[in-house]
Amino acid sequence: MDQHTLFKYFKGNATIDEEKQILDWVDASNDNRKSFQKERMLYDIALFSSDKQQQKQKRIRIFSLLQWSARIAAVAVLVIGIVFFMREYRYNQIAQLQTVTVPAGQRAQITLADGTKVWLNSKSTLTYASNFGREERNVELDGEAYFEVAKNKKIPFYVNTEKNKVRVVGTSFNVCAYSGTNEFETTLVEGIVDIYLAGNDKPITRLTKDEFFGEYNGKYKKTVLSSYEYLRWKEGLYCFDDSSFSCILTRLEKYYNVNITVKNPKVLDYRCTGKFKEQDGIEHILKVIQKDHKFGYTINEGKDSISIQ
Template sequence: MNKETLYKFFEGNTSLKEEEAVKQWLEESEENLQTLFKERKLFDAMLLLGNEKEIRKGKKKFSINLNSLRTELIKIAAVVAITLVGSYFYYESMPDKDLMEMQTISVPAGQRISFTLTDGTNVWLNARTSLTYPVKFGKKNRQVILDGEAYFDVAKDKTKPFVVKTEKYNVEVLGTKFDVDAYSETGEFETTLMSGSVKIASLDDPSEELMLKPDNKVYLQDGKLQVTPVSDYNPYRWKEGLICFKDATFLSIMKDFEKYYGLNILVKNKEVRKFSYTGKFRQTDGIDYALRVLQKDIKFTYQRDDENQIIYIE
């Protein structure tokens, strides 16, 4: 398989004909699948180092040892481009207002990434998510700023609480596993607790706070926090690159596609609103593939306006 075609496939820029050619090539042998994994790791590493364009043009030789990269950054196969932005802020929680170096990681549409913070906390970032954090945590607590969705496996430290700051709420823990969904553009907020305990506190109303127990989630409805039990954890398999649905309405599926792929979907076909769907897709398969699969069970057509990033369901 031509490497240029593989690179286009990793970027999500292949035509339908090229996409089918790649998938057919993968089905031909296990060796082809291993070649894909090898090239993907190389491609990911080049993107992380900012060398991809130069290497593809033959202007640079790629000599990095992949094993020397932080494995946390590439252990999920579908990691693609991330943007690292460094800056300095006064760390507001510290009494001496030390000037601290901050780092921001931004994940593009259709991708995800995992990495480890300096305190040992493991973080997974979903598509179209950014996380700002200090290069080194302060003496009294550990604060990060989230816009989007992230899963945290927090390293325990009784002396320093771990705080996830979102647009409307803070999520505070000592050591636990939880998912926070808080995209600023939607105004929604949701936190699901897998283990341990978390405290949710409003930024606008100090009296509005609650403690969340495992296997429960808190969400925002009509401006108030609501708590409900969680029995199905498949929706949180986005960490594995999967988009999972169970008896989900067509409109809710389209809403998730908007989140994952960074576009608008306008549903003009009223008949599709009657249907629900159970299944899963790989994020890297792309939205065209997902829509074609749905078309096998639900009758609709769609048109893409790539210039304005809109899909019309008709």
Template sequence: MEKELLYKFFAGTATLEEKECIMRWMEVSPNNKAVFLKERKWYNAVLLNSEPGNVLAAANKKQHWMRSGVMKFLRIAAMIAIAFGLGYFAQDRDDDGPVPMQTIAVPAGQCVNLTLPDGSSIWLNAQTTIQYPVSFNKHERKIKLDGEAYFEVAKDKKRPFIVNTKDCSVEVLGTKFNVDAYSSRDKFETVLMEGSVKVSMHTDPSETVSLKPNNKVYRSNGKLLTQKIDNYERYRWKEGLICFQDEPFRLVMEDFEKFYGLKIVVNNQKVTKYLYTGKFKQTDGIDYALSLLQKNIHFTYQRDRENHVVYIN
């Protein structure tokens, strides 16, 4: 696999066909996956210490980076998969003043796993942005999320872990849960797999829900509502699986846009009247995904490969 193609993938500029080619190549052998991870670490290290326009050129000069002390950045890059910016924002840290904030943005078609300073593990779905401090303060562990993430939070009873989204906050001590809060979709949902969480709305702090395992909380008409969860297939995206059960066509297409980094235009409104169920690997590609749906109801589609648009007819 050409390294320049891998760097295009990391930067989110690879075409859909190139993304599918890379994902298939990774599945061929453990050695390919190891090469992929190694090159991603290099890319991350260079990205943290280069001008945006010079990342590709600098990433190809590995010996120069070794001599210039890039190994200290590799230790950081080993904990993250894609880092698109290192910003500095004010955050209280006892009497020590502002703390640097790490900002990570994931392009469409990719999924990222990272480890936070407290040892918590997070998986970030496509088109997700997260901000967190390079070190948490003595009282709390607070992060900002726009998108979807799965959390395995390290237990620390003295410092609650708080996820702030556009409309709600999720507070935990140590647990496993999934948060779906893309601001572009005006959506908020938290699903609890293990432990306990407390969810509150920013606009109305009295609107608070304490969630038990195998339940989810979601926002609807300014209220927080709960629902029992019997099937976790929908939340296996971090395994590279796209799963949907009795989902409206519109929501399925939104997921395809997110996972494959393209735009889908639905001209055939008949397909929006039905609910769909399916499961497949993301690496199977958009054509396989659409052919799977075609087994349920008749429709055709056309792909504008140059502009990355799919038309459902």
């Protein structure tokens, strides 16, 4: 590691990328760590000596060279410890956040460090720290995800969304919470979950097996599910059971990355039931729904905008 970059780091002028590069270099070997400490000591001695020159005329020197050197070494070690700790903290908190983003029309499945399996739906983002599972298990979700959480009674698992927080130990459940929608849904398949408002430590409800909880613009809904068909999105199946056309269109926008406008609001009240494969495409889905409900639609040339008449 070149001295110029290290001195920028010691002065606090290094960029985040340079900080990451230095910290990775320090962690790579004991020799690198010793070189880092040596350069830090030289830097601190230079600063200390500069201050001494400015104060030389005003103070009487009372320490021997050996005592002075020992003091510098002690100061240098202390500064090294403090600075390294603070830099490493910033690095862990900023540079080591892991983010998984799923584009529209796609799905993804990942396994976290603790063994928890996560399926991410279209246009969803999951964020977590690189040291996930060591002392805490926190993830941030923007979108929809299905979790099979590895059991660990000592370290609860938290899913943080824009408006709410879900706490579990070892559980299978689904969370749907796209930012900006003012909607939050949790479906519990196995285990127990507690649901909180974001920033609040008092749960607003607890779910047990087969229960569903939804919050829509501040209004709550809790019920028992008779079927988990709609959770088959993680298999590439879109299932709707007596769902409003409005709800279906909202989901199709996310699944296929299109903008849908409706000229006649009455069609939004249609109720629809159906099961579709992801690869069927949005036009096939609309044509099937047309068999039971009267409406027309047009698609622009770019196929990224649909108008419902």
